[in-house]
Amino acid sequence: xxxxxxNNNTAVNVSEMIAQNKxxxxxxxxxxxxxPVILFLLASITVLTxxxxxxxxxxxxxxxxxxxxxxxxxxxxxxxxxxxNPEFGLLPLLNGTIISSVxxxxxxxxxxxxxxxxxxxxxxxxxxxxxxxxxxxLAGIPTIVYGFFAFTFVTPIxxxxxxxxxxxxxxxxxxxxxxxxxxxxASLSEDAMTSVPNAMREGSLAMGxxxxxxxxxxxxxxxxxxxxxxxxxxxxxxIGETMIVTIASGSSKNFTxxxxxxxxxxxxxxVEVSGGEAAAGTTIYYSLYAVALTLFVFTxxxxxxxxYVSRKFxxxx
Amino acid sequence: MSLSSENKMNVKxxxxxxxxxxxxxxxRVVYDTKDLNxxxxxxxxxxxxNLEINEKEVTAIIGPSGCGKSTYIKTxxxxxxxxxxxxxxxxxxxxxxxxxxxxxxxxxxxxxVGMVFQKxxxxxxxxxxxxxxxxxxxxxxxxxxxxxxxxKSLRGAYIWDELKDRLNENAYGLSGGxxxxxxxxxxxxxxxxxxxxDEPTSALDPKSTLKIEELVQELKKEFSIIIVTHNxxxxxxxxxxxxxxxxxxxxxxDDTNTIFTNPNDSRTEDYISGRFG
Amino acid sequence: MDKLESIKSSSKMNARIRKNSIWxxxxxxxxxxxxxxxxxxxxxxxxxxxxxxxxxxxxxxxxTSAERAGIMGAILGTVWVxxxxxxxxxxxxxxxxxxxxxxxxxxxxxxxxxxxxxxxAGVPSIVYGLLGLTVFSRLxxxxxxxxxxxxxxxxxxxxxxxxxxxxxxxxxxGYLSEASLAMGxxxxxxxxxVVLPAAIPSxxxxxxxxxxxxIGETAPLTVLxxxxxxxxxPNGLFDTFTALPMQIxxxxxxxxxxxxxxxxxxxxxxxxxxxxxxxxxxxxFIRNKFQQRY
Ligand SMILES: Nc1ncnc2c1ncn2[C@@H]1O[C@H](COP(=O)(O)OP(=O)(O)O)[C@@H](O)[C@H]1O
Ligand SMILES: [Mg+2]
Numbered sequence: 001x002x003x004x005x006x007n008n009n010t011a012v013n014v015s016e017m018i019a020q021n022k023x024x025x026x027x028x029x030x031x032x033x034x035x036p037v038i039l040f041l042l043a044s045i046t047v048l049t050x051x052x053x054x055x056x057x058x059x060x061x062x063x064x065x066x067x068x069x070x071x072x073x074x075x076x077x078x079x080x081x082x083x084x085n086p087e088f089g090l091l092p093l094l095n096g097t098i099i100s101s102v103x104x105x106x107x108x109x110x111x112x113x114x115x116x117x118x119x120x121x122x123x124x125x126x127x128x129x130x131x132x133x134x135x136x137x138l139a140g141i142p143t144i145v146y147g148f149f150a151f152t153f154v155t156p157i158x159x160x161x162x163x164x165x166x167x168x169x170x171x172x173x174x175x176x177x178x179x180x181x182x183x184x185x186a187s188l189s190e191d192a193m194t195s196v197p198n199a200m201r202e203g204s205l206a207m208g209x210x211x212x213x214x215x216x217x218x219x220x221x222x223x224x225x226x227x228x229x230x231x232x233x234x235x236x237x238x239i240g241e242t243m244i245v246t247i248a249s250g251s252s253k254n255f256t257x258x259x260x261x262x263x264x265x266x267x268x269x270x271v272e273v274s275g276g277e278a279a280a281g282t283t284i285y286y287s288l289y290a291v292a293l294t295l296f297v298f299t300x301x302x303x304x305x306x307x308y309v310s311r312k313f314x315x316x317x
Numbered sequence: 318m319s320l321s322s323e324n325k326m327n328v329k330x331x332x333x334x335x336x337x338x339x340x341x342x343x344x345r346v347v348y349d350t351k352d353l354n355x356x357x358x359x360x361x362x363x364x365x366x367n368l369e370i371n372e373k374e375v376t377a378i379i380g381p382s383g384c385g386k387s388t389y390i391k392t393x394x395x396x397x398x399x400x401x402x403x404x405x406x407x408x409x410x411x412x413x414x415x416x417x418x419x420x421x422x423x424x425x426x427x428x429x430v431g432m433v434f435q436k437x438x439x440x441x442x443x444x445x446x447x448x449x450x451x452x453x454x455x456x457x458x459x460x461x462x463x464x465x466x467x468x469k470s471l472r473g474a475y476i477w478d479e480l481k482d483r484l485n486e487n488a489y490g491l492s493g494g495x496x497x498x499x500x501x502x503x504x505x506x507x508x509x510x511x512x513x514x515d516e517p518t519s520a521l522d523p524k525s526t527l528k529i530e531e532l533v534q535e536l537k538k539e540f541s542i543i544i545v546t547h548n549x550x551x552x553x554x555x556x557x558x559x560x561x562x563x564x565x566x567x568x569x570x571d572d573t574n575t576i577f578t579n580p581n582d583s584r585t586e587d588y589i590s591g592r593f594g
Numbered sequence: 595m596d597k598l599e600s601i602k603s604s605s606k607m608n609a610r611i612r613k614n615s616i617w618x619x620x621x622x623x624x625x626x627x628x629x630x631x632x633x634x635x636x637x638x639x640x641x642x643x644x645x646x647x648x649x650x651x652x653x654x655x656x657x658t659s660a661e662r663a664g665i666m667g668a669i670l671g672t673v674w675v676x677x678x679x680x681x682x683x684x685x686x687x688x689x690x691x692x693x694x695x696x697x698x699x700x701x702x703x704x705x706x707x708x709x710x711x712x713x714x715a716g717v718p719s720i721v722y723g724l725l726g727l728t729v730f731s732r733l734x735x736x737x738x739x740x741x742x743x744x745x746x747x748x749x750x751x752x753x754x755x756x757x758x759x760x761x762x763x764x765x766x767x768g769y770l771s772e773a774s775l776a777m778g779x780x781x782x783x784x785x786x787x788v789v790l791p792a793a794i795p796s797x798x799x800x801x802x803x804x805x806x807x808x809i810g811e812t813a814p815l816t817v818l819x820x821x822x823x824x825x826x827x828p829n830g831l832f833d834t835f836t837a838l839p840m841q842i843x844x845x846x847x848x849x850x851x852x853x854x855x856x857x858x859x860x861x862x863x864x865x866x867x868x869x870x871x872x873x874x875x876x877x878x879f880i881r882n883k884f885q886q887r888y
Contacts, residue, residue: 014452014466015508018428021456028780035782036697042689043698046711046756049749053721056728114624122618123625131625138632140870142810144839145863148846149635152642152856167850182628210614233716240718242813247846267720267813274727274817292724296717303716307709396776401700428778438769441792451777454787500773507777 057296060289064088067283073290079253079264081273081284088287090294092255096263097295100174100245101238103259107178108234112185113227119186120193121215132187139183147247150176155248168250168262177244181234188233192226192310193219229310236302240295242267266295344371347511347541348393353407353417355388357400362388364565366407370558372510375533375542377552377573380562381588386545387435389562390513393543394430395423428455431504433514437496439488439503444480447488447499451507466506474502475532494525501532512536514544518551530555549589553577561585639867643860651861656825656841660854665862667827671740671835672809672869674828678744679751679808684801686748687755688790694756695763696785715753722750723817731818738819741831746814751804758800762793795884802877806870812839838866 065073068088076089115135119128155172159165165172196219204214220227242265250262251272264272273288348370355363362385370376378386391397393409395416408415416426439447448467457463467484471477476498480491488499497517504512514533518526533542533555546552552559553573560570561582569576569585580586654664690711698704726746736742766789774784821836822844828835842862849856 013508014457014506015429015510017457017462018452018455018507022425022428028783032780032782036693039689039693039697042686043693043707045686046690046707046714046752049714049725049752050710052729053717053725056725057721060728111624111627114621115628118618118621118625122621131629134629134632135625138628140806140874141632141635142812142839142866142870144810144812144842144846145635145639145867148842148856148859148863149638151846152849152859153635153638179628179631186625186628210610212614212617213610236716240716240720242718242720242816243843246813246816247843267718270720270724271813271816274724275819280732289724292721296721299716299718300713303713307712394776396772399772399775424778424780426778427776432776434769434772434776436769438773440770440773440788450774450787451779454774454777454779454783503773503777 053296057289057293060286061293064283064286064290067286068290077255079255079269081287086283088283088290089255090266090291092253093264093266093269093291094294095255095257096170096245096249096268097239097265099257099259099263100170100177100241100249100265101235103171103174104177104181104238104241105231105235107175108181108185108238109231111178112182112230112234113189115182115186116189116193116227117215117220120190121211121219135183135186138179139187141180143180143241143243144247146176146180147173147243150244150248162260165260166250166262168248168252169260170245170249170263171259173244173248174259176248177238177241180241180244181237184237185230185234188230189223189227192223192230195226196222225309225312229306232302232306232309236299236306239302240267240299242271246271266291270295344374346370347372347411348543349408349410351408351410353389353392353409354405355385355392355397356404357388358402362565363392363405366567368560368567368570370541370543372541373537373539374557375537375544375555377556377559378543378545378562379547379549379552379559379588380568382547384562385565386562387515388565390432390515390543390545392417393511393513394427394432396427396432398423428507429509430511430513431507431509433497433500433504433512433517435516436520437493437500439491439496439499441487441489443485444488444491444499445484447503448506451503455507470502470506471499473505473536474498475528475535476502492525494521494528497521497525497529498532501529501536505536509540511541511543514542516545516547519547526551549577561588563588636867639860639863641860642857643862643864646857646861647864651858652865655827656823656836658823660852660858663858665838665841665865667824668836668838668841668862669865670827671824671837671840674740674831674833674835675744675747675837676805676809678741678831679748679805680801682745682748683752683755683804683808687752687801687804688759688797690752690756691759691763692785692790695760696781696789711753711756715757718813719750719811720813720817722746723814725749726814727817727819736832738821738834739832740828740835742818743815743820743835743837744831746818747808747811750811750814751808754807755801755804758803759793759797762796762800763789765796766792795880799877799881802873802880806873809869809873810839810866812843815840816843838862838869842866 073088073090075091076087077091078087078089079092080087119131123131150172154176155165155167155169158169158172159167200218200222201214204218205211209217245265246268249264249268251264251268252262253264254261256263269291270288273284279285346369348368350366350368350370353363353366354361366389378389380386388397392405393416397403405417407417409417411426411430414421440450442450445467448470449463452463452466457466468477468481471480476495479495480499488496491499501512501517518529521529530551533544536542544556556573558570559573559576561568561576561584563584569580569582571581576585577589580589651664652669653666654662656665656667657663694704694707698707723746726742726749730736730742730745731738734742770788770792771784774788775781779787815837820840821834822840824834824836842859845855845859845862849859
């Protein structure tokens with residue numbers, strides 16, 4: 001062991017140098033005190049964002065409701081913002097939003113759930129390692145691309161099969177939106193299912209149940225609230241989705257249940273009106289905020305609901 | 318690398334010499350703990366601790382798991398405060414000041430009191446940067462000075478020869494024993510007065526353990542060392558004084574020889590003879 | 595006893611096993627649905643757009659004539675917006691994450707901010723557009739300049755970055771900061787020199803993913819009134835701009851008037867997806883390369 005030169009014979013006296021540096025430490029003291037303040041201010045930006053959203057939506061919506069009675073807005077079946085005697089009924093938009101979301105969930109719900117079952121219960125590790133990143137790619141495609149796909153590819157195909165379908169219709173964007181939401185439901189449901197303890201599965205399998213029976217009698221009931229939460233988030237995502245419906249469903253404000261027709265969603269209305277000529281201060285302009293506020297409240301409720309459900313779920317283990 | 322058996326004998330002899338010396342030359346007290354109590358929220362983890370720890374000696378703290386050894390040693394550099402809800406009463410006097418006083422700057426305390434942890438915890442940086450870390454945060458930027466400190470600290474921890482050609486490698490490439498000695502070297506880099514060690518060898522193999530024990534023997538020439546260990550042989554081998562903790566209390570504190578050959582308290586005897594813990 | 599019997603009656607058993615394997619196939623095929631659509635989408639876009647994707651298209655200015663149209667303006671616009679989004683989200687996002695993980699006392703306030711952030715993550719992007727329109731465009735008078743678009747998109751992706759930065763910071767083991775604090779380092783020194791460097795690779799990965807999201811966003815830009823038919827190139831933060839997704843949007847809409855526009859949209863989509871692909875590859879590379887072996 002090279003112990004030839006010991007610690008003592010050295011020129012630098014570190015502790016003394018440190019002690020000396022300490023004396024001029026005022027600056028670092030200041031840093032130490034101001035950093036948390038700066039970080040706090042940065043963190044409060046997220047709170048300001050929420051306040052900003054609420055404040056703008058509410059104040060401008062109030063302007064709107066001073067001109068259009070709130071009751072008329074929520075029960076009106078006519079939406080004619082640009083006509084001579086304009087009408088501002090929300091129901092056509094609400095209808096378009098709900099119908100497109102229902103179509104999307106009819107696609108994304110079962111397929112997402114079945115994908116989750118496959119990934120969590122059946123797939124080998126190797127298969128899962130290939131499939132999951134691919135599903136993530138699907139989730140990463142910008143919605144504008146899906147909009148393009150719905151409008152220029154899916155709609156023509158649907159029309160070839162079912163000629164009554166209009167060039168802009170709610171069916172095509174609904175279906176494509178469903179595909180877009182599959183990865184979200186698949187991955188959240190899969191998380192819920194993989195966190196079901198293996199002991200529960202083994203108990204069932206040991207009694208001679210098949211994997212299928214175990215999945216439906218043990219895993220899904222145990223992961224139920226997590227699965228529900230993933231569906232709720234999927235719905236919230238569908239309600240808030242904008243570009244696909246804006247492009248592929250057109251802008252007619254029909255209050256109808258005919259999925260072959262063009263319908264407008266709340267989001268598409270906002271795009272149409274804000275991107276258009278509506279000057280600040282007009283009723284049309286304010287209607288933007290009333291619709292957006294409704295949309296915001298809807299998605300907020302969905303998100304809170306999803307959190308509430310999945311928290312209950314976490315308590316179970 | 319390991320000392321010959323002859324040298325080992327020397328170490329043991331040294332130990333005895335020190336013990337004899339203790340009687341004559343009075344060692345100054347480095348830490349004077351008076352009526353220390355500590356609570357983690359509701360857990361009363363330290364109860365009425367009174368200990369005088371001497372400078373430039375090795376003081377071992379032994380006791381069964383959960384008796385408060387780590388808590389006590391972490392109180393000596395106030396690292397225990399990182400746990401939310403910790404309360405203390407009593408005093409610990411270090412260099413004439415009560416370190417438990419809120420006005421005492423923990424950064425100053427920890428600059429003078431180094432710590433080596435149970436699990437080696439080098440930074441995910443190069444070996445050089447690991448050693449230079451302490452000096453740098455304390456304002457030493459001069460490259461030549463840093464080079465000198467790095468070499469000196471690695472020599473002080475007896476790993477200069479092993480590592481001098483690998484200074485720019487990531488410390489995570491080292492073996493467990495090397496990492497722990499690197500952590501000791503990192504401590505030495507800011508020239509502390511005291512080194513606290515919390516079971517520094519419990520994660521190491523016997524060979525690395527022996528090296529660290531030899532190192533401790535060397536270090537006590539310059540530093541006051543307080544070492545927590547659950548290995549009684551280790552305490553017997555390397556320490557001058559031993560404190561036996563049980564359920565948050567100090568049962569007995571005396572010369573290591575006395576504790577291991579002729580303990581006062583029957584509980585100490587029980588523990589040492591392996592009847593519990 | 596019932597059970598034993600049913601197991602013994604092998605025909606029933608076989609039926610159950612057959613049912614299991616049929617369903618297994620159904621589950622597998624469901625998993626493929628999304629991927630098949632993805633494949634069709636990509637093949638379709640490539641088929642439509644690849645022929646139009648050449649140097650002139652990439653570097654050309656916008657034109658109403660499909661043959662001469664180029665997307666340089668949109669590319670530059672997207673780059674300029676990112677020049678706003680990157681620093682704003684990194685500083686605000688990482689700062690917020692550090693505050694929440696390392697400074698804020700665990701309690702009501704911290705969980706209030708955390709809840710708030712997760713709610714913000716669920717707000718539809720079009721609502722951010724309205725916020726941007728009201729605050730940045732009108733109130734601050736930024737109109738439809740790069741800065742207005744950049745700040746709006748920055749707020750939109752901020753929650754993504756905060757959450758991933760929080761995870762990155764949480765993954766840094768406590769014993770590293772303990773080692774630093776035990777040497778007399780202050781809290782901020784410890785964060786800046788130990789915790790942040792250890793978390794940086796994951797933070798970068800997260801911020802690239804947030805950036806990809808911002809690059810593909812269209813809805814908030816439509817609300818801000820970002821034009822698509824813009825001939826001049828943007829040269830600064832206060833210039834009007836257009837962006838790749840806006841270009842795709844208008845060409846898609848107008849493809850019912852001029853059929854070639856669909857091909858231009860497809861070609862632009864290829865550029866956009868390629869950009870996202872590169873960004874994500876970088877993110878994965880960083881994640882794998884710098885994954886800490888704590
Ligand atoms: N972070 C903590 N929070 C609450 N209680 C703790 C914490 N750390 C230790 N304790 C409690 O304090 C007592 C002493 O623990 P410790 O000092 O770690 O013991 P030792 O190091 O001797 O094994 C134990 O009862 C332990 O449960
Ligand atoms: Mg301990």
